[in-house]
Amino acid sequence: MVRPYVLFLYVLISCLAVTCVRDYPSTAPYAPPVATPPPGGLPGQQQPSAQKRLFLTNDKIRFGIDLNMGGAITYLAEAGSSENMVNNPDLGRQIQTAIYAGPYPYSQNGKDPVEAWKLLGWNPVQAGDYFLHPARIVSYQQTDNLIYVKTIPHIWPLFNEPAECTFEHWYDIKENRVNVRCRVTVSRADTTQYDARTQETPCVYLNGPYDRMFCYTGLKPFTNDAVSEFTDRNVINRYGTEHWAALLNEKGRGVGLFKAREVRFRTAGFGIPHVGGEFDVSAGYINSEDFLVVDHNGVYDFEYTLIVGTLTDIRQYVYSQPRPPSGPDYTFVKDRQGWYYVNTTDKGWPIQNELNVKWSRNETNPEDFRICAPLTFWYAENVSKIYIQAAFQTQGSTARLSWRKPDEYDFMPFQDRYTDFPIVGDGQFRTYEINTSQLPGWKGVISQISLTNSASQSNREQGARVRIRSVTSTKQL
Numbered sequence: 001m002v003r004p005y006v007l008f009l010y011v012l013i014s015c016l017a018v019t020c021v022r023d024y025p026s027t028a029p030y031a032p033p034v035a036t037p038p039p040g041g042l043p044g045q046q047q048p049s050a051q052k053r054l055f056l057t058n059d060k061i062r063f064g065i066d067l068n069m070g071g072a073i074t075y076l077a078e079a080g081s082s083e084n085m086v087n088n089p090d091l092g093r094q095i096q097t098a099i100y101a102g103p104y105p106y107s108q109n110g111k112d113p114v115e116a117w118k119l120l121g122w123n124p125v126q127a128g129d130y131f132l133h134p135a136r137i138v139s140y141q142q143t144d145n146l147i148y149v150k151t152i153p154h155i156w157p158l159f160n161e162p163a164e165c166t167f168e169h170w171y172d173i174k175e176n177r178v179n180v181r182c183r184v185t186v187s188r189a190d191t192t193q194y195d196a197r198t199q200e201t202p203c204v205y206l207n208g209p210y211d212r213m214f215c216y217t218g219l220k221p222f223t224n225d226a227v228s229e230f231t232d233r234n235v236i237n238r239y240g241t242e243h244w245a246a247l248l249n250e251k252g253r254g255v256g257l258f259k260a261r262e263v264r265f266r267t268a269g270f271g272i273p274h275v276g277g278e279f280d281v282s283a284g285y286i287n288s289e290d291f292l293v294v295d296h297n298g299v300y301d302f303e304y305t306l307i308v309g310t311l312t313d314i315r316q317y318v319y320s321q322p323r324p325p326s327g328p329d330y331t332f333v334k335d336r337q338g339w340y341y342v343n344t345t346d347k348g349w350p351i352q353n354e355l356n357v358k359w360s361r362n363e364t365n366p367e368d369f370r371i372c373a374p375l376t377f378w379y380a381e382n383v384s385k386i387y388i389q390a391a392f393q394t395q396g397s398t399a400r401l402s403w404r405k406p407d408e409y410d411f412m413p414f415q416d417r418y419t420d421f422p423i424v425g426d427g428q429f430r431t432y433e434i435n436t437s438q439l440p441g442w443k444g445v446i447s448q449i450s451l452t453n454s455a456s457q458s459n460r461e462q463g464a465r466v467r468i469r470s471v472t473s474t475k476q477l
Contacts, residue, residue, distance in 0.1 A: 054142050060176040061308050069127040070135030071149030071169060072096035076178070076255065078308060085206045085255060087276075087283040091128035091135075092156060093205035095306070097167050097182055098125045099153075101294035102194030106155070113157030121197070122188075122294075124153035124163035133160040147171045164188045176313060178306040188296040193348055196291045196340035198264070201302050203287040204257050208276025209249045211284030213267040214311060216242040219406065219445050221377065222319060227311060233269030237289065239406055239447070240265040241377045244318050246311065247284040250274065256307040256314030259288045261324045261338075263447075264375045290374060291340045295349035300335075327383035327473030328449065330373065338374030355468045359394055359453065360461030368458075370402075370411065371451040373471070377406075378446045383473045384437040388451070394425035394464035396457035401434055406447045416441025420454045429467070431475065 052067040053075060064075030073095035075084050087093045104121030105113050113120070114130055128134040138150040150168045155161045165188070170181040182201070213230040221241040230236070238245060245265040248254035257265075266289045271282025288304060307314045330337045332355050336346075339355065343366050347356040361369045386401065402411045402418040411417065419439055421432060436442045449471075453461065470476050 054140070054147050056145065056147060056171065056173045058173055058175070061173060061178070063171070063173050063178050065147060065149060065169075065171065067137050067140060067149070068134050069094060070096070070125075070151045070153060070167075071137060071140065072127040073171070073178070073180075073306075076306065076308065078253070084278050085210055087205040087207050087278060087280075089279050089281050090130075091132055091154075092125060092130065093283065094127050095202055095204045096126040096200075097153075097169070097184070097202050098123065098156070098200040099165070099184055099292075099294060100197040100199055102192070102197075106157075108155060108158055108161050111158045111161060113155075117157035120157055121194075122163070123156045124165055124167070125156040126151055126153050126167050126169075129154040129156055129158060129160065131159050136162060138166065145172050176308045177317065178308075179303070180305070181303050182301065184298075184300045186294060186296060186298045186300075191296045191348075193293065193295060193345045195342075196293045198289045199292050200287045201259075201290060201292075202257075202304060203285065204247065204255065204306075205283045205285050206247045206255060207278055208271060208280060208282030208284070209274055210247045210254045211269040211273060211282075212248045212250070212254070213245070213269065213284060213286065214248060215240045215245040215265055215267065222323065224315075227315075230267055233273070235266060235268040235285075238265045238267055239263055239375075242315070242318055243324070244307075244314060245286040246314050247286055248311065252310050254308075256309075256311075256318075257286055257288060257304060258307060258314070258318050258321070259302070259304045260321065261374075261376075262288050262290060263377055264289045264291075290338060291372075292338075293336065293340050293346075298349040324377070327378050328373065328386060328471050329474075330472065331470040331476070332468060340372050340374075342370040342372060344369040344371070353469065355466075357466050357468065359392065359396075359464035359466045361458075368452050368455075371466075371468070373449045375448050376446075380436070380443045380446050383442075383446065384435070385473060385475075386434045386436055386449075387470070387472050387475050388432040388434070389429060389469040389471075389476055390423075390432065391427050391429040391467045392423045392425045392464070393427040393466070394423070394457075395460040395462075396425055396453060396464065397422060398454040398457060399423045399432075399466075400452050400454045401449060402452065403442065403446050403449045406445055408447075411448075411450055414441070425464075429469065433475070 053064040055064040062077045065071050066074040101122045105118040106122045135154050136152040140149040152162045165186040168183040215238045216227050217239050218225050244258040246256035266287045268285040276282030307317050343361050344358050398420045400420050404411050
């Protein structure tokens with residue numbers, strides 16, 4: 001029986017938390033248990049009555065997913081230990097994929113979202129929904145060193161509503177690491193292109209003792225510079241310039257999350273610090289939080305690695321990986337390369353050798369629109385020129401390249417944070433060369449760039465478009 005004060009704590013913490021290639025033939029039909037508390041009720045704090053876990057094991061780690069939780073990662077332990085580090089009190093924890101898009105609030109089949117989560121919007125969650133309905137497993141297969149699972153996730157805030165998409169995950173282990181590949185395939189009837197949202201790709205919830213939060217947020221990555229430990233337990237974004245974040249216990253052991261080229265992470269702690277087990281609400285939390293435009297028919301792939309051990313173990317693995325590019329190297333062949341839009345849209349999926357973007361505002365009340373690169377880390381001195389291969393169809397005669405620094409929360413309107421460059425608006429492809437080495441504000445660390453209209457050109461937006469093939473620091477042939 002759940003004591004009243006524990007139930008109150010669960011409600012409080014739940015309101016703060018953020019919930020987060022080849023196919024195999026389908027296996028025999030599999031029917032997971034279904035929990036059906038009444039809409040609006042709070043799920044009870046209890047261990048699932050029937051687990052269906054698949055495991056991979058070596059001499060370093062033991063790893064498992066649960067088919068009663070959408071194939072999400074529900075078990076991770078060091079070899080020789082029976083302590084599962086993964087937090088599993090409901091279907092919004094685990095180590096799993098959660099995707100976010102508009103509209104918000106989002107309703108489906110006459111069902112409205114639970115009030116506490118109504119602003120999450122369209123939110124497929126791999127394990128299941130807020131009401132403890134597990135996601136449907138379409139197919140799965142296990143070999144000696146690989147687990148594959150295909151899932152129809154549920155919309156987190158709605159009562160037993162499958163999402164119009166599938167998640168596929170490929171899991172394998174090597175030494176002290178779990179390597180994960182994921183493919184999200186969307187098939188929404190709503191063809192609206194909603195604003196880009198930050199994602200949980202993945203979210204990582206570990207039990208209460210694993211709530212020491214670490215990340216390298218300095219400006220000297222890959223130099224063995226000092227790592228930061230964060231004691232604030234609110235949900236906070238971190239600028240992870242070595243592409244990892246970690247959760248450790250008091251002994252300095254736990255799990256690191258590495259995602260190549262990603263610098264946007266989030267950390268948090270929930271419940272009572274440093275205590276709790278697998279089915280308690282106390283937890284440590286990290287995620288990889290990239291921006292993504294989710295198309296109604298899009299297909300999105302990503303990879304990440306979980307490293308089990310100490311900070312030294314985590315960093316040694318990260319340092320052994322290829323270094324990220326030292327400047328922009330975006331060529332838009334089959335995807336957006338992490339680029340996204342503010343107050344404008346493109347022609348949608350599939351991406352075919354270019355971004356085809358409306359060169360104007362969706363709404364005229366905001367002052368501008370932006371075509372944004374993903375958050376990154378470059379030394380300005382390593383990027384003396386930027387080449388933009390683009391075709392502008394516009395009555396305008398100039399465009400604007402803007403940039404921001406790590407300590408700036410957004411693109412700032414200061415004159416030393418942008419440069420206007422001349423364009424030809426006849427719809428023909430040209431390579432525009434910008435000599436950044438001559439710009440007064442182009443120094444130190446650059447964390448993001450964007451393209452937009454020059455301020456004087458807003459009256460020439462009507463019907464304008466731009467097609468962008470590449471944005472690079474070396475000239476494309």
